[in-house]
Every structure is written in structure tokens, then in C-alpha cells.
Amino acid sequence: MRFFEFRSTNYTRLGENTNASPADELSYLIANTDLSPEILKFIQDSLENMIGKEDDIEPVSNKINPQKITAPTTTPSDDEPVDKLKESSSAMEAELMAALSQAKKQGTHEKQLSRMLYIVRDEAFKKLTSDIITQKFRSKNKESYELIKNKIRGLSTKIPVQIMTDFLNDCKDGGVIDTAQMINSTKKSPIPITDPKYIPLVKSFLDIELPRIGRGEIGIAFAGKDTIKGATDITVNNIDIEVKASRGTDFFMKGNADEGGFGNQNKAVEILANGIAKVGSQFKPNNRAGKGGIASIGRTNISTFNQYFVQLGRKGTIKLLVDVLKELNKKRPDIVDQYIDDISSAVAKDGSVNYSSLESATAKINFSYYKAMAEHEGVLVLDLKSFEYFFVDDVEKWADYLRQGLLVQMYALDFRSNGLGGIAYKV
Numbered sequence: 001m002r003f004f005e006f007r008s009t010n011y012t013r014l015g016e017n018t019n020a021s022p023a024d025e026l027s028y029l030i031a032n033t034d035l036s037p038e039i040l041k042f043i044q045d046s047l048e049n050m051i052g053k054e055d056d057i058e059p060v061s062n063k064i065n066p067q068k069i070t071a072p073t074t075t076p077s078d079d080e081p082v083d084k085l086k087e088s089s090s091a092m093e094a095e096l097m098a099a100l101s102q103a104k105k106q107g108t109h110e111k112q113l114s115r116m117l118y119i120v121r122d123e124a125f126k127k128l129t130s131d132i133i134t135q136k137f138r139s140k141n142k143e144s145y146e147l148i149k150n151k152i153r154g155l156s157t158k159i160p161v162q163i164m165t166d167f168l169n170d171c172k173d174g175g176v177i178d179t180a181q182m183i184n185s186t187k188k189s190p191i192p193i194t195d196p197k198y199i200p201l202v203k204s205f206l207d208i209e210l211p212r213i214g215r216g217e218i219g220i221a222f223a224g225k226d227t228i229k230g231a232t233d234i235t236v237n238n239i240d241i242e243v244k245a246s247r248g249t250d251f252f253m254k255g256n257a258d259e260g261g262f263g264n265q266n267k268a269v270e271i272l273a274n275g276i277a278k279v280g281s282q283f284k285p286n287n288r289a290g291k292g293g294i295a296s297i298g299r300t301n302i303s304t305f306n307q308y309f310v311q312l313g314r315k316g317t318i319k320l321l322v323d324v325l326k327e328l329n330k331k332r333p334d335i336v337d338q339y340i341d342d343i344s345s346a347v348a349k350d351g352s353v354n355y356s357s358l359e360s361a362t363a364k365i366n367f368s369y370y371k372a373m374a375e376h377e378g379v380l381v382l383d384l385k386s387f388e389y390f391f392v393d394d395v396e397k398w399a400d401y402l403r404q405g406l407l408v409q410m411y412a413l414d415f416r417s418n419g420l421g422g423i424a425y426k427v
Contacts, residue, residue, distance in 0.1 A: 022113035023104035025161035026120060027097045032165050033124040040096070046116050047099040050109045121161060125152050128168040135172065136221055137229040143210055144218055144229070151208060155201070167201050167223075170194065175225035177202060179236045182380060186397060188390040188406060191382070198223075199387070206245060206384055216245030216382045233376060241391075242374055245382040246427045250410050253370045253379075254422025261331045261373035262420035268327035269294050269415040275320040279311035287415040296411035299355055306352040313351045318344055321353075324413065325362070328421040329369040339365050359412040360399050366423040367398040381407070383427040 026043070029035065035043075103109045126149055133145045156164060170176050178192035193199055205219035220243050221229035228235045233242045244251045257263030265287055273285040273294055286293035297305055309317040321343055326333040336343075339361055346357035367379075378393030390406065392398050401407040410424040 020160060020162070021104055022110065022117040023100040026113065026117050027100050028162050028165060029117075029120055029124050030093050030096055030100075032169065033128065035120065035124060036127070039120055039123050043096055043116065043120065044099075046112065047096070047103060050103050050112055051099060051106070117161075121156060122153065125149075125156065125164065125168060128165075128172060132168065132172050132222060136227060139229060139231040140210060140213060144213075144222075147208055147210060147218070148205075148222060151204065155204060159201070163197055164201070166195075167198050170198075171223050175223055175227065177220065177224040179220065179224035179227055182389055183236050183239060183241060183378065183391050186391055186393075188383070188388050191387050191389050203384070203387060206382060207247070214243065214245065214251060215247070216380075216384070217243040220380070220382075233374065239378075240374075240376045242370070242376045242379045243382065244379055244425075245384055246425075247384040248426065250424040250426040252419050252422045252424050253366050254420045255370065255373045257420050260420075261329075261369070262422055264327050264330045265415045265417065265419065265421035268324050268421060271327055272320065272324050272413075272415075275316075275323070276305070276308040276312070279308050281308050287417060293415075295414075295416050297358075297413040298411040302353060302355045302358075309347070309353055310351045314347050314349055317347050317351045317353065321347070321358075325365060328413075329365060332369055332372050335368050335372065336365055338368070355412065359409045360402060362412045362423060363402050363407075363409055364395050364399050367392075367395050370422065371395075381427060 030040075030043070100113075103113060129148050129152060130145060133141055133148070137144055152164070152168075167176065176194045176198045178194065181192050191202070193202055202219065202223055205223055206216050208218045209215040210218065217233060218229070221227045221234045224234075224236065226237045230240070233240065235241070244253070254260065254262045269287045270285040273281070273283045276283065277285075282292070283294050284292035287295055289295040309320075312320060322336060322340065325336045325343070329336055342357070342361035342364060346354050346361050348354060371378075378391055379398075380389060380391050382389050390401070392401065398407070402409060407425050407427060410426070412423075414423055415421065
């Protein structure tokens with residue numbers, strides 16, 4: 001409902017204390033959300049009980065017309081034009097808010113009004129959240145709704161009703177994150193928000209995650225413009241993208257083990273362990289470092305593996321790396337073939353591996369394979385610590401960000417079970 005214009009001037013910046021009274025916040029909810037007939041009746045009954053307790057106040061029956069308070073529950077007919085229903089709704093809002101103003105003036109109902117606000121606010125925000133989920137989510141609707149509902153309940157004790165209401169209304173009406181701008185720029189830039197007052201809210205929403213739905217994805221889908229949450233990731237303006245978010249922690253570039261093209265790490269590490277066992281390695285053919293296996297090859301242990309690569313020689317090392325990478329990227333071994341030159345360039349004449357060159361080669365393979373498996377157009381990377389982003393739809397750009405240090409690859413070859421053979425990065 002927005003027919004009756006109500007604006008409180010008592011709100012301060014998001015997260016700060018506010019002088020808005022429960023009556024002011026209730027009035028804002030009445031004016032700016034579609035409250036159910038049951039909630040409107042609850043407000044009416046509560047106000048009648050409050051105001052009627054004061055002996056020196058005009059009886060509430062003279063202040064609130066029950067005929068006007070009853071919310072329309074049927075669709076407009078020829079006998080009830082839309083304009084007439086709007087006029088009735090506007091009058092209803094005005095009557096309720098006049099009563100709230102009267103209760104506020106009496107100055108003895110703060111506790112009752114606060115309890116009423118808690119109930120009304122919760123119902124209003126649940127309805128808005130449900131509307132946004134229905135509109136923007138095609139998958140994980142129930143789980144996402146429960147998660148967001150609880151997030152909003154927690155935030156509602158710290159954030160003025162006006163700001164939360166405006167935020168949810170704006171998300172419903174289109175969004176508050178300019179996602180179209182984000183996928184049209186490859187430079188690292190601040191996340192574009194329509195109104196700075198929403199930044200703390202967006203930050204909180206981008207932290208939401210679910211099993212199989214990484215951090216950032218739900219928040220972008222919920223608050224982004226022209227965004228739809230699909231079965232895998234999200235679309236922006238009908239363009240499929242992947243969302244990866246980091247807050248100083250890593251994220252994996254991987255699909256699921258079942259339909260996502262990943263999950264071949266155990267066979268891959270077996271190929272590696274058996275290959276270097278021929279030249280004296282004692283590594284077990286598993287991915288559990290604590291049990292003698294190989295969890296990964298990274299900067300800290302490349303020197304250990306180079307001892308064996310030198311004994312294998314250049315050709316033997318290149319072949320072993322190619323075999324391992326083809327197993328990790330099993331559904332598209334041709335992608336590994338596309339980067340044979342990059343792999344070969346990482347191996348010196350004596351068979352030792354230059355780690356920086358190897359991580360560049362495996363990053364290119366990983367980006368290309370993930371893109372092929374997920375069928376997305378690019379990866380939207382969110383740096384939640386700095387509240388910045390960059391979008392990458394080109395494999396060379398991905399490798400370039402790695403060289404610049406905007407992306408940090410955790411391991412060039414990763415056999416850990418939680419990674420499913422994908423590669424982890426952080427920003």
C-alpha cells in the first residue's frame with residue numbers, strides 16, 4: 001500500500017540509533033507494505049484497546065470507523081471500480097495512522113506498541129520476502145526463503161523499519177544492485193548500489209550461503225536487478241553467470257560430483273602417485289596427506305615433487321601432468337589438449353616444474369573446463385572484504401588477474417575431496 005504518503009524525518013543512517021517511535025514505524029509499515037486483512041484487524045483491535053483505556057480521550061469508536069478498516073478481500077467487480085477500492089484503502093490507512101498518532105500522544109503505550117510492531121513487522125517482511133523469492137528464484141525457494149527470513153529477523157532489531165521496508169520494496173520492484181553494470185565491466189570496482197544506505201544490508205545478504213549454493217549467489221539473486229536464481233547459478237539480463245565470493249577465504253571453481261563434471265580427484269591422484277613411484281616416491285595413491293597421500297601440489301611442496309620430476313625427465317613429466325589433468329577434467333580432455341603448450345612451457349629441460357607457469361596453465365584449464373561444464377558466460381567475483389567485484393568471461397583475463405595478484409590460486413593441482421578436483425582461489 002502506497003496510497004497514503006507517510007514519511008518519518010526521524011531516521012538516521014543505517015545501523016545507528018533512531019528516534020522513530022514504534023507508532024511511527026507501524027505507520028510506515030501500514031503505508032508502504034501490503035498488510036493482510038488479519039494483520040490490519042489485529043492493529044485495529046489493539047489500538048481500540050489501547051486508546052479506549054484513557055478516560056480523557058474521545059472514545060475510539062469515534063476515531064476509527066470499523067466499516068473503513070475492513071480490508072477488501074475480493075477482486076474488483078463492475079460495481080467496485082479499482083479507484084473506489086484504492087480510495088477505501090487510503091481512508092483505512094489514514095484512520096489507522098490517526099489512531100497510532102493518538103496512542104503515541106497519550107505516551108503510555110510504548111510497550112504495547114513495541115509488541116505490536118514486532119508482530120506487524122515480521123508479517124510484513126515475511127510477505128515481501130516471499131514475493132521476492134517467488135519472483136526471482138527458480139530453485140531452492142524454500143531453503144532460500146527460510147534463510148533470508150531469519151536473516152531479516154536478526155537485522156530488524158538493528159535497522160530502522162523505514163530502511164528495511166524500502167530495501168525490500170526496492171528488491172521487489174527491480175533490485176538495488178546494478179548487476180547489468182557489473183557484468184559489463186572487467187575492472188575491479190566497488191559493487192554498485194542504487195542507494196548508499198543499503199550497503200550494510202547488501203553486505204549482510206551477500207554473506208548468505210547454503211549447501212551447494214556459495215556465498216554471494218543468494219544475495220545477488222535477491223537484491224540484484226534483472227536477476228533470476230536458477231538450478232545452477234544465476235542469470236543477469238538472461239545471461240548465465242557464476243558467482244564466487246571471498247572474504248579472505250577461498251572459493252572453488254568446480255561443479256558438482258554428479259552432474260557437474262567434477263569428482264575425479266581420487267583417480268587423478270592415483271595416476272600421479274603411481275607415476276612418481278616409478279622413480280622412488282613413497283607417496284600413497286590417495287588424497288589424504290595424513291595417511292601418506294598427496295592432497296595437493298602447491299608452492300610449499302613443489303620442490304619435493306621436482307625431485308621426482310627431474311628423474312622422470314621433461315617428456316615424462318609433461319606426459320604425467322597431462323594424464324593427471326585429463327583425469328581431473330575427464331568430461332572434456334580436449335580442453336587439456338588446448339593448453340599443451342602452456343603445460344610444456346612450465347617444464348624445464350631437466351624435467352623440473354616452474355610453479356608460476358604451472359599455476360597459470362592449470363588456471364586456464366580450470367576456467368575453461370568449469371565454463372564448459374556449467375555452461376555460463378562468465379564468473380562474477382566478489383571481494384566482500386573490500387566490497388568490490390570484477391567479472392571475467394575470458395580465459396586469458398582470468399590468467400592475467402592471477403599474474404596481477406588480484407586472484408590468488410591456492411594450489412596448482414588440488415586433489416582434496418571437498419574440491420572435487422577443482423581449483424581454489426581467493427581475492
